[in-house]
Amino acid sequence: MIAGVAPSRRSLRPGRLGVDVGAALNLVGSFVRYLSLAFLVPTGVALGYGEPVWPFLVAGGTTAAVGVGLVALTEGRQRVGLREGFLVISLTWLLVPALGGLPYVLADEPQLANLIDAYFESVSGFTATGATVLTDVETLDRSLVIWRQFTQWLGGMGIVVLAIAVLPRLRVGGRQLLQSELAGPTELERLSVTIRETARRLWFLYVGLTAAMVLVLAAIGWSGLDPAMGFFDAVAHSFSGIAIGGFSTRNDSVAAFGAATQWAIVAFIVVAGVNFLRLYRLFVQRQPRAVTGDEEFRLYLGFLLLGSGLLMLELVAGGVFAGEETVRHAVFQAVSTMTTTGFSSTDYTQWSALAGMTLLLLMFVGASAGSTGGSIKVVRHLLIAKIVHREIKQTVHRELVVPIRLSGSVVDERALRSVIAFVALYLLILALGAVGLVIDAKRAATEIVAFDAIGAAAACLGNVGPAFGFAGPLGSYEPFSNLSTGILTGLMWLGRLEIIPVVVLVTRSYWRP
Amino acid sequence: MTIIEALHEEHSIAVIDTDPVRLSALAYRYDIMTLEGNGASRRALREAGIAGCDLVIACTSRDEVNIVAGILAKRLAPGARTIVRTRNVEYLEVWHERQLDVDMVVSSELETANAIARIIGLPAARQTDVFAEGLVLMVEFDVARDALRGETIGRELRDAVIPKNSKVASIIRGDRMIVPRGEESIEPGDRVIVIGSPEAAREWGRMFGGERRRTDDVVVFGGGATGVAVARVLLDQEARVRIVEADEERARVVAEELPGARVFHATGMDADFIERERLGSSEAAIFTMPSDERNLYAATLVKLHGVPFTIAVVDDPASVAVFERAGVDVAVNPRMVTAEEIVRFAHDPRIRQMAMLEGDRFEILDIVVREDSELVGKPFRDLPMTGSLIGAIVRGEQAIFPHGDDRLEPGDRAIIFTEAARVHQVEQAL
Numbered sequence: 001m002i003a004g005v006a007p008s009r010r011s012l013r014p015g016r017l018g019v020d021v022g023a024a025l026n027l028v029g030s031f032v033r034y035l036s037l038a039f040l041v042p043t044g045v046a047l048g049y050g051e052p053v054w055p056f057l058v059a060g061g062t063t064a065a066v067g068v069g070l071v072a073l074t075e076g077r078q079r080v081g082l083r084e085g086f087l088v089i090s091l092t093w094l095l096v097p098a099l100g101g102l103p104y105v106l107a108d109e110p111q112l113a114n115l116i117d118a119y120f121e122s123v124s125g126f127t128a129t130g131a132t133v134l135t136d137v138e139t140l141d142r143s144l145v146i147w148r149q150f151t152q153w154l155g156g157m158g159i160v161v162l163a164i165a166v167l168p169r170l171r172v173g174g175r176q177l178l179q180s181e182l183a184g185p186t187e188l189e190r191l192s193v194t195i196r197e198t199a200r201r202l203w204f205l206y207v208g209l210t211a212a213m214v215l216v217l218a219a220i221g222w223s224g225l226d227p228a229m230g231f232f233d234a235v236a237h238s239f240s241g242i243a244i245g246g247f248s249t250r251n252d253s254v255a256a257f258g259a260a261t262q263w264a265i266v267a268f269i270v271v272a273g274v275n276f277l278r279l280y281r282l283f284v285q286r287q288p289r290a291v292t293g294d295e296e297f298r299l300y301l302g303f304l305l306l307g308s309g310l311l312m313l314e315l316v317a318g319g320v321f322a323g324e325e326t327v328r329h330a331v332f333q334a335v336s337t338m339t340t341t342g343f344s345s346t347d348y349t350q351w352s353a354l355a356g357m358t359l360l361l362l363m364f365v366g367a368s369a370g371s372t373g374g375s376i377k378v379v380r381h382l383l384i385a386k387i388v389h390r391e392i393k394q395t396v397h398r399e400l401v402v403p404i405r406l407s408g409s410v411v412d413e414r415a416l417r418s419v420i421a422f423v424a425l426y427l428l429i430l431a432l433g434a435v436g437l438v439i440d441a442k443r444a445a446t447e448i449v450a451f452d453a454i455g456a457a458a459a460c461l462g463n464v465g466p467a468f469g470f471a472g473p474l475g476s477y478e479p480f481s482n483l484s485t486g487i488l489t490g491l492m493w494l495g496r497l498e499i500i501p502v503v504v505l506v507t508r509s510y511w512r513p
Numbered sequence: 514m515t516i517i518e519a520l521h522e523e524h525s526i527a528v529i530d531t532d533p534v535r536l537s538a539l540a541y542r543y544d545i546m547t548l549e550g551n552g553a554s555r556r557a558l559r560e561a562g563i564a565g566c567d568l569v570i571a572c573t574s575r576d577e578v579n580i581v582a583g584i585l586a587k588r589l590a591p592g593a594r595t596i597v598r599t600r601n602v603e604y605l606e607v608w609h610e611r612q613l614d615v616d617m618v619v620s621s622e623l624e625t626a627n628a629i630a631r632i633i634g635l636p637a638a639r640q641t642d643v644f645a646e647g648l649v650l651m652v653e654f655d656v657a658r659d660a661l662r663g664e665t666i667g668r669e670l671r672d673a674v675i676p677k678n679s680k681v682a683s684i685i686r687g688d689r690m691i692v693p694r695g696e697e698s699i700e701p702g703d704r705v706i707v708i709g710s711p712e713a714a715r716e717w718g719r720m721f722g723g724e725r726r727r728t729d730d731v732v733v734f735g736g737g738a739t740g741v742a743v744a745r746v747l748l749d750q751e752a753r754v755r756i757v758e759a760d761e762e763r764a765r766v767v768a769e770e771l772p773g774a775r776v777f778h779a780t781g782m783d784a785d786f787i788e789r790e791r792l793g794s795s796e797a798a799i800f801t802m803p804s805d806e807r808n809l810y811a812a813t814l815v816k817l818h819g820v821p822f823t824i825a826v827v828d829d830p831a832s833v834a835v836f837e838r839a840g841v842d843v844a845v846n847p848r849m850v851t852a853e854e855i856v857r858f859a860h861d862p863r864i865r866q867m868a869m870l871e872g873d874r875f876e877i878l879d880i881v882v883r884e885d886s887e888l889v890g891k892p893f894r895d896l897p898m899t900g901s902l903i904g905a906i907v908r909g910e911q912a913i914f915p916h917g918d919d920r921l922e923p924g925d926r927a928i929i930f931t932e933a934a935r936v937h938q939v940e941q942a943l
Binding site: 397398399400401402403405408410 | 758764765767768769772775776777778779786789790
């Protein structure tokens with residue numbers, strides 16, 4: 001930095017805050033600027049299907065203008081430090097869905113005419129949640145449908161991860177941004193010396209997995225195994241599948257497709273729920289031990305098997321399905337719910353209360369850290385179990401020193417404390433959200449039972465998507481009042497950013513110099 | 514000091530040290546050249562006449578100085594062999610990987626750890642040395658004062674029952690060493706040095722140590738470098754190891770480094786803690802804390818709580834006797850242990866390995882028999898009986914524990930027990 005520039009920069013800081021808001025906005029602006037290019041995808045589809053192109057062009061233009069405007073207004077404020085990072089992440093994830101929701105409004109889609117509903121749908125897209133206010137997705141323009149799927153794909157791996165891979169200026173400070181977006185409690189392991197190269201490799205893998213899924217699904221369609229699966233559906237479900245999103249092109253979600261499609265989707269979701277850094281080591285660097293030797297991976301599989309097994313038992317006891325169907329639906333719902341995808345192979349709201357309870361609990365498990373899935377995540381459950389085990393040991397042996405290890409390496413005590421803080425905050429916010437929904441339902445005269453309210457809050461905070469009751473897999477979040485929709489939107493946002501980067505912003509010490 | 518004691522008779526020695534008081538004390542005791550200065554300085558090394566020397570031993574208290582001195586010496590005197598002493602085991606690993614250009618690295622931590630593990634591994638044994646890749650063991654045993662006379666103890670050696678494949682090399686009674694002729698006998702309170710196969714050594718151990726099995730529940734007090742090295746060696750032998758460390762940060766580091774051990778953050782002086790954790794039920798306790806006083810106090814404390822066997826690592830060679838008198842079963846001095854290793858290497862290059870016993874009164878030599886040796890071809894019963902004894906012969910892959918009819922052949926490796934003063938004679942005879 002040139003010495004003479006420093007004082008003038010300082011005087012620009014409004015109100016002597018400890019956070020350089022201008023610099024944060026500058027970075028947000030440069031992210032948004034590039035987002036405008038994403039609108040080219042639905043524009044192409046609209047051209048192909050002969051649908052109106054202008055909603056995407058206008059939205060793209062607006063996005064570019066906002067981005068360029070932000071950058072211009074905050075010219076020269078490029079130094080983003082640790083503190084600004086939190087603000088950048090939080091603002092990006094508020095602003096991007098707002099701009100990304102423009103096509104829904106501009107296309108004059110009656111189901112999304114309400115601005116809050118459109119924003120909810122867009123946030124649900126970018127956060128890869130999969131909750132929808134649409135009651136009939138099949139009447140939407142194809143271009144609008146593919147945009148919906150594409151937002152999930154963009155948000156799944158992370159807008160900022162993409163930006164780090166592309167933007168040269170994020171060489172410094174990018175690590176922390178990446179850490180906040182590519183969620184997980186433990187220190188990010190590097191795939192490469194530079195953070196930029198790491199981000200690039202993650203995206204490379206992400207694109208590769210998506211392409212593989214498109215091929216498999218399309219092959220299932222072409223080969224006649226599942227006549228319902230066309231190329232459009234293959235692409236659309238690959239976008240939302242690898243992103244662990246859950247949006248579908250059909251009102252009946254994946255139930256509209258055959259058994260072969262459902263099994264293929266399960267397989268890809270299971271893979272997408274594994275830590276991408278480890279997947280890269282497995283697929284690209286050919287180090288199978290990176291995955292098989294990982295304690296989190298083993299517990300992840302264990303949880304999936306346990307969830308599937310429990311559901312299977314309950315389905316057999318209930319006599320709902322027969323033979324292969326029992327296994328398929330049990331496995332599909334367990335995998336889809338636990339990894340926080342939100343596809344459905346059947347309407348599970350018709351299942352027993354015990355099955356419903358199992359699914360609700362699976363929503364709290366989540367996928368692996370460093371995957372595109374949400375919720376608490378398997379590694380945190382693992383660490384909490386280890387912390388509890390240690391506490392019990394130390395009540396008997398007071399002086400015993402027990403470092404906690406994960407796959408053989410010691411976990412920093414700070415990271416352990418942050419895991420406990422995260423889970424506590426997660427449950428607190430869930431409780432507040434659910435209570436808020438119930439109170440608002442009373443005011444707005446929406447009929448909702450406590451279990452469904454908790455389910456909806458958990459499904460949004462965990463970025464799962466479909467919940468129970470009217471918000472079930474074949475239903476919609478449409479009956480919720482505007483206020484409730486707003487609460488749920490907030491939960492999705494908090495859940496995607498793993499709460500702490502957002503909560504930091506409302507503390508006084510954050511803003512102090 | 515111990516090294517000088519062992520080497521001064523056969524070699525002319527120059528000592529470099531930064532402490533003039535220590536140097537003058539040495540010069541008073543031994544006929545050596547002394548030089549005040551830093552061993553890692555090229556000028557000091559040149560002044561000491563490094564160019565013409567055969568052997569350079571770097572054994573100051575600082576690892577890095579020793580390594581620099583060793584590397585410098587290797588450059589300044591290409592013909593000399595260099596020995597470097599370090600505490601840190603890591604340097605030893607580096608040397609094993611040939612990344613360090615010296616002839617020999619001895620880690621005092623590792624040597625101490627090994628010495629302790631040997632003592633624990635074989636009950637009643639004071640010292641065990643391994644020869645010929647484990648084919649031959651040399652073990653020094655204490656015979657308890659209240660040991661019962663029987664088939665072995667108290668009977669003339671020519672009639673006594675002695676485990677197969679072993680030989681009594683020497684009997685030490687008080688300050689006297691007894692050449693084990695047929696008419697001598699092992700008496701209670703003696704110290705016996707035995708050479709034999711590993712099975713025979715174990716049998717001797719059972720004989721003197723009663724029915725005690727291998728120790729596998731050990732407490733290590735002090736999580737310093739030595740404590741960690743000891744714990745690591747014991748963990749390798751699949752012992753159950755508990756470590757007590759007073760410093761919280763250090764305890765954490767130790768716990769991270771040794772996943773197999775249970776680490777406690779506590780002082781060894783806390784009787785409540787020792788009671789609560791039932792440390793008294795351990796089979797052995799090892800004291801590696803940085804202060805001799807604390808070690809002695811803690812050792813006495815755990816003895817009161819019922820630990821039957823205590824080993825202390827003592828810094829000052831003079832403390833060894835104090836500790837053993839005060840009731841600590843064995844006191845180990847890292848410098849003495851290391852000195853043994855260094856002296857072993859400093860001897861004739863034909864000597865592959867050598868053990869020092871009783872300070873430096875006796876040595877065990879591992880030496881290859883020359884073709885023109887006067888002893889080749891003679892049956893053992895005709896060899897003269899002196900203070901030296903051939904305990905075992907290694908021929909090819911086999912160890913032979915010779916009897917009267919066996920003969921020495923050229924190329925044999927002989928494991929010989931001898932008085933230190935006779936080392937030279939033995940070397941010449943073979």
